[in-house]
Amino acid sequence: MKLRTFRYFFREAWRGLVRNRLMSLTAMGTIAIALVLLGVFSLITTNLQYFGNLALGRIEIRAFLSESARNHELLKAEIQAIPGVQRVEFVSKEEGARWLEKALGNKGLFLDGENPLPNSFNIHPARGADVEKIAGQVRRVAGVDEVVYGRDFVRLLHLAVRLIWVLGFGLLFLVMLAVLYIVVNTIQMTVYARRKEIEIMKLVGATDWFIRWPFMLEGIILGIGGALIAVVIVLEAYAFLSNRLGQVSTVLSLLTRAEITPYVIGGFFGVGVLFGALGSLLSVKRYLGI
């Protein structure tokens, strides 16, 4: 393809946009709204997931050892070797007792000097999602008597995170379809206005791609324009809201704007360009069939 031809494509795309300027602006605005919705959904989803994983990550597993347990160092090494385990701490029965006494605020808990607590390990998983798996494996280690972790809580959290993911992306999918529909309808107007031109082009031997390019560019420009608007809105609104939330609560820590910025920009422009191009291709299709 020659450079001059690309200039021609851009000129034609621009003509199409200007000729239907009201519709073009509407389409750009609608794409922006759709992308903002998309952004809101995905930011809520990722933040909930982030929060869920954060919570899961704070969970630790306690493994109590039997009286007859082997050498602690060996056991620790064995548990440390389980995939997904980040850190293992040995808690001796004395330490356990001290901790318990402190937690209960009762100094002479074990009056007769008898300490019924077993030695134990505190195990920190690298990823909260692995808690159950690791707990299962720790239970099988010889010398481990009992494994304790907030099982129901972990399961619930797991389920919630997954549910959010599925629901969020189901909705995302619907929003994407709406975006596509809007783009198709907008480009269709330009295509319709130029259907005679397309017919002549076909008859004098223009290739289908030669005919498609200007429309594709038109769709892509609409997508980029919409994405630009949406990026600004979403990033500004996010900064504002997370700032407010930070003042209200210290427990709820959201992803920072800096953390989400590359994804928002990449995602919006990616979706904008992709859907603009795809929408154009779909709308030109039926006029190329001669």
Add this chain to the structure above:
Amino acid sequence: MIQARRLMKKYDNGVLALENLSLHIKKGEFVFLVGPSGAGKSTFLNLVIRRETPTDGFLSVAGRNVALLKKQEIPFFRRRIGYIFQDYKLFPNKTVRENVSFALEVIEVDPGEIRKRVNFVLDLVGLIHKAEVFPSELSGGEQQRVSLARAIVNRPLLLLADEPTGNLDPDTSWEIMELLREINRRGTTIVMATHNREIVNRMQKRVIALEKGRLVRDESKGGYAVEA
């Protein structure tokens, strides 16, 4: 140039537009395609330019079996065929020059070459002085001459004309016919579908008559109808 054997075209709605059509048009010929509306003239032209595909039979154009053309080959195949219509199909928002250049722009000819060739054909059809004018400022005959210039600017082997004089008065029609004759003299094969009895009778060229999709007459120097 065009060879058809037992060519059939049946539309999805069941209409049989062409039935067992066999004919041979040689390079450099000037052929009139006559017959009442619905006889299959336009269908035949549409098959030749591969806007439609034959239902059955064989059709070869410029050495290519049109039924076997791959989708991506069609544009290149069409670049060797010119086409003019009864309604000219010019772009109202483009000047005469732009209308003609368009046919070369879309096949990516160099600008210098475009200018040269466009000037040449505009001169040939006698409209070089109106190159920067818009079609709405031209008469019907002039518009058809622009359309003709566009059709031949890529030096086609074959020129198809579908009722090119259908909207023109007799004198203007003759101007177009003179041009077609000139183009034919330069070596382009011409197939023209027409209802214009007078033109066919006066030109004394080969006449192929169709009726209800069938070939009913093929005379090398004929008139519009068989004299009673």
